[in-house]
Amino acid sequence: MGTIWVHAETNNGAVSTITLELLAKARELGDVVAVHAGGDAEQVAAELGEHGASKILSTGDLDGGLPGPALGSALADLAASEAPQAILFGTTYGGRDVAGRLSAKLDAPVITNIVDIVDSDGLVGIEPVFGGTTNVNTKFTGSKPGIFLVRPKSFNAEPTGGSPAEVGALTVPELGATGSAKVVSQFVEESDGPKLDEAGVVVSGGRGLGEADKYQMIEDLAKKLGGAAGASRAIVDAGWVPYSYQVGQTGKVVKPDVYIAAGISGATQHMVGMKGSKTIIAINKDPEAPIFSIADLGIIGDVHKVLPALLAALGE
């Protein structure tokens, strides 16, 4: 078995969930080394070790610099001597940046949007397309490390009780102009209730709501069920709700116990982000809406009638 590098994303000593998910897969495929940009490598070494990483190689604090060029360049240099079999990234804001920079540096392609990796005479990435009805299985043909971008929630994060990862340094080469973007300040948007990608219940609204004001019904229902409110890309693009509400290919991938889609027809874009939900309830007036093909319970009806009645029935 070869060596698998996993991009470890952390925030002040907290390891992101997707990193732990990637580690769970990587340790099945080979010896795992976490690669990291940030000042908290020592703090996360124990947790990464518990999840299967034998080492963490870190650039250290980037002093406001973005991880893309710094980590991308450092990894490109190291890959030349270490030749890992594969480098796994989560499909996150940071993961895509580093993978893109690294790909261009190495002149090596990225296999994107995958939900599984299997070892079959080389690593094969499995990418669902057409709203998850079809899987495209792709492998690398060259001798360069395989760069994979993996969708969140593809694997179950689970500690195995390994000892703390050994901490080592990653050298960032001189970046020139590419390293000149700097983070000046960071803002955390507080929201009450569970986070969209962690909630047990997600209620999402789409264009079928008709107008922005009607989205309040989605918020109300989510609140009554102790869940989070989400949205289709159509109404995010229309400006009804912020981008952070978006469920789908471009937005968040969710896998709640219960997903309620109200006034959402089920564009591929959207289905990819919620198809893994345990139970799906759909309300839509169009009986031909694709969302019904994946719904456990489908109500063919007008959201403007069904939702108010549902809210009233659920009472306080």
Added chain:
Amino acid sequence: MKVAVCVKQIPDPADPGEIDPNTKTLKRDTKLILDESDSYGVEMALQLVGDDGEVVLVSMVPNNERNGLNNALAMGAHSALLVSDDALSGTDALGTAKVLAAAIKRIGADLVLAATESSDGYTGTVPEQVAELLGLPSVTFAKEVSVDGGNVAVKRQTEDGYDEVTCPLPALVSVTAGVVEPRYPSFKGIMAAKSKPVEELGLADLGIDAASVGWAGGGQEIVSIEPAPAREAGEIIEDEGDGHERIVAFLQELKVI
């Protein structure tokens, strides 16, 4: 200020088409339209340059298609550089980035804008690959963009909120949907678009080796395409005024309430 906007012409997402069993890539033989994601970059560029700047579109296709470009020109972009070459068929994200980077280099731009990802392939890696190939700094996933002198200031989407990032020009910025409200082309704009300059180049004109792009140049191979395990069909009922009751009962069965 000169802004280059990367735009992609894609099959209508309302009719996503199918995979060609021979090439194992998406069939793109239908009429192509401007990727809606790119309308945000075009609008952003138009707002940033104001009255005295220039917005140049950069796009690539294997088949001379211009329909989507015309739409962006009708919005107000000043000109376009279209790289069209049969050899581009099946080109992956990195190959695309190589072509776009060469095209942008030829134009020269203070700022390069792109969407965060296309609506048909959605790899989401092209902007960062283009920036690296051009040796530019980049800020991806912008939800707000402003230019002040020689710097671009960006509110960049993060998992928990956003970061304020500044970056000296020239630079590349990828914009999220909703960063601005794209205008609809006016009748005047549509008429004006017909006479706007569209330069069409082949790979050789840009000094790109055809073997480094296209499907063969990609360094990856589609091993197989299979139907994904389908979800079991559920219960679909027509609302006769009692649909909500069925939902309540179902939520009770699931012990959500």
